[in-house]
Amino acid sequence: MPVEIIHYLDNFLIVLPAQKDTSFYWQIFAQLCSVVGLSIKEAKSKEGSVDSFGGVELDTAKMEICLPERKLQKARNLVQGAINNTSLSLFELQRLTGNP
Secondary structure, eight states: OOOEEEEETTEEEEEOOTTOOHHHHHHHHHHHHHHHTOOOOGGGOOOSSEEEETTEEEETTTTEEEOOHHHHHHHHHHHHHHHHOSOOOHHHHHHHHTOO
């Protein structure tokens, strides 16, 4: 499996094969960031099989992607509100389906 770097806004997710020495890749990534003038927030730098990226929780050990409980409850409330209505406007339907 090759190394993959996923970039979204100001966040980077680096996906490495299991059992790889991350320090080597970390050094290369830090050098690259330095060359292009990006700073790294140490507080957001995490290593392991579970992390949050783009608003979802990724667990590579279990191969699961989950919504945080707060987002899941918001989605349930939106769906329940739509079920309880006899009709929806186009805007409400777009908001519910994520297509503004």
